[in-house]
Amino acid sequence: MLGPMIDLLLVQPPLSREERYGVLSAGGSSLPPFGLAWLAATAREMGYSVAILDGEVEGLGENGTVERILSIKAKVVGFTATTISIGRAGNIAKGLKEKGFTGEILIGGAHVTAVPEKTLSTYEAFDLAVLGEGEATLRELLPLLLDGKDVGEVKGLAIRQEEGINRTAPRPFLELAELAALPLPAFDLLPPLTKAYQPSALRTHRLPSCSLVTTRGCGGQCTFCDNTVFGRRIRAFPAEYITEMVARLVKDYGVRDLTFYDDNFVVNRKRLKHFCSLLKKEKFDLTWSCNARVDVITEELIETVKAAGCWQMSVGIESGDQGILDRECKGITLQQVKKAVNLLANNGIRTKGFFMVGHPGETYETAEKTIRFALELPLDDFQMSFLTPFPGTCIYHEVDKWGTLTENWEEMNMWTPVFIPNGMTREELVHLQSKAMRSFYLRPRIMWRYFMTCLTKPSVIGAVFRGGMALLGGIFSKERAGRKDLSKH
Numbered sequence: 001m002l003g004p005m006i007d008l009l010l011v012q013p014p015l016s017r018e019e020r021y022g023v024l025s026a027g028g029s030s031l032p033p034f035g036l037a038w039l040a041a042t043a044r045e046m047g048y049s050v051a052i053l054d055g056e057v058e059g060l061g062e063n064g065t066v067e068r069i070l071s072i073k074a075k076v077v078g079f080t081a082t083t084i085s086i087g088r089a090g091n092i093a094k095g096l097k098e099k100g101f102t103g104e105i106l107i108g109g110a111h112v113t114a115v116p117e118k119t120l121s122t123y124e125a126f127d128l129a130v131l132g133e134g135e136a137t138l139r140e141l142l143p144l145l146l147d148g149k150d151v152g153e154v155k156g157l158a159i160r161q162e163e164g165i166n167r168t169a170p171r172p173f174l175e176l177a178e179l180a181a182l183p184l185p186a187f188d189l190l191p192p193l194t195k196a197y198q199p200s201a202l203r204t205h206r207l208p209s210c211s212l213v214t215t216r217g218c219g220g221q222c223t224f225c226d227n228t229v230f231g232r233r234i235r236a237f238p239a240e241y242i243t244e245m246v247a248r249l250v251k252d253y254g255v256r257d258l259t260f261y262d263d264n265f266v267v268n269r270k271r272l273k274h275f276c277s278l279l280k281k282e283k284f285d286l287t288w289s290c291n292a293r294v295d296v297i298t299e300e301l302i303e304t305v306k307a308a309g310c311w312q313m314s315v316g317i318e319s320g321d322q323g324i325l326d327r328e329c330k331g332i333t334l335q336q337v338k339k340a341v342n343l344l345a346n347n348g349i350r351t352k353g354f355f356m357v358g359h360p361g362e363t364y365e366t367a368e369k370t371i372r373f374a375l376e377l378p379l380d381d382f383q384m385s386f387l388t389p390f391p392g393t394c395i396y397h398e399v400d401k402w403g404t405l406t407e408n409w410e411e412m413n414m415w416t417p418v419f420i421p422n423g424m425t426r427e428e429l430v431h432l433q434s435k436a437m438r439s440f441y442l443r444p445r446i447m448w449r450y451f452m453t454c455l456t457k458p459s460v461i462g463a464v465f466r467g468g469m470a471l472l473g474g475i476f477s478k479e480r481a482g483r484k485d486l487s488k489h
Contacts, residue, residue, distance in 0.1 A: 051074070079126075080108050086107075106129070112130075120160055132170075173235065212245060212246070214260060217231035239275035250285075265292060267296055293316065314352040318355055320369045321369050354385075363424070404419070406418045
């Protein structure tokens with residue numbers, strides 16, 4: 001039971017898997033808000049009382065989340081939100097103030113970092129925004145807020161003031177030593193990790209399964225990626241720190257399978273080798289999967305990760321048209337894709353390819369080319385989403401040059417076509433995505449492999465079934481599912 005009053009409540013707003021994934025929701029994941037867990041650990045290390053409310057996994061809805069927050073009686077409430085969940089967070093903040101909440105209401109996350117003025121102007125119940133990484137900012141900000149003092153000198157904020165919305169001086173990103181000094185995420189303040197959160201159906205090898213993120217920023221230059229708001233340089237937690245997190249998950253939660261959701265988990269070869277050696281030394285009963293760029297995959301790298309329990313790698317391919325890849329500064333060639341995927345397949349690593357349809361400059365012919373290219377590769381799994389110009393991306397700032405964007409933040413989930421390239425239609429994009437999934441998954445080789453998975457690994461039959469239902473929904477759906485109204489729950 002929480003005490004009568006706590007210093008800080010961190011909130012992830014409610015958002016259903018249907019809203020995140022549309023007709024593919026059955027196979028979608030619900031991931032722990034590790035960003036909030038790091039913030040909570042930071043506040044707790046400072047001696048403050050803190051709690052986390054994950055409205056998403058608790059299915060509270062907007063009204064339910066408002067009532068729960070009020071019942072907890074926090075002095076400061078901080079929300080995290082992506083583009084698709086910012087509306088939920090804004091509505092809940094408004095509901096809190098309408099119900100008489102007088103404390104400070106903060107908002108953080110990638111979306112508000114990308115467009116702080118626009119966000120605070122749209123959702124007037126947020127008092128201020130934390131831009132970029134929050135741990136160092138929180139250390140300065142929280143004592144001032146609790147003491148009712150001015151916060152105008154704290155770096156990394158956007159503050160609502162009488163004269164308008166003002167930004168304070170920017171805060172530098174955390175350096176490696178600062179990341180290594182952070183306390184471990186407050187796993188204990190989250191709902192039960194292996195019960196409340198659902199791993200991706202196509203990235204589940206064994207149960208219980210969980211996920212982790214071990215890097216910040218991205219070294220890529222992809223024009224469609226919103227990671228730019230957290231820097232164009234990868235900053236990685238050290239191997240020892242990651243091993244500590246893994247040990248906590250294995251020993252306290254019985255985790256047997258992990259998915260590393262870093263954009264490129266294997267990019268730092270020295271860190272990767274050290275981490276793999278530590279895993280083998282600890283003798284965890286653990287398998288894991290990760291994301292990687294095709295241009296860093298080598299036979300030696302595969303041998304290293306496989307020996308340490310890696311069973312799957314997911315690679316961002318995006319398009320089968322080299323012109324599109326070059327225009328979007330992907331920094332890879334189709335030949336590199338072929339080489340990497342073949343290396344993974346030949347060495348027994350299951351491979352998932354990420355693709356998108358609806359690129360700037362996309363035509364029906366280039367999309368068909370992408371489908372043919374995907375079918376030529378020895379991929380085990382396949383994903384095709386719709387290119388979405390999120391706030392903060394390069395494409396977002398020049399979208400009028402390439403097509404039409406319906407900038408409805410609550411529809412920008414990558415599974416609803418909000419951007420229509422010049423010369424194409426929404427119906428064509430939906431048809432092409434459905435065709436791609438149908439062409440890939442309704443092949444004897446793929447269906448047989450899933451049958452054998454169920455036969456040899458009965459513990460993951462549930463996950464395979466969820467994935468199968470999601471795929472059928474994507475294959476046979478003619479339109480993306482709309483938002484589900486959760487506001488009354």
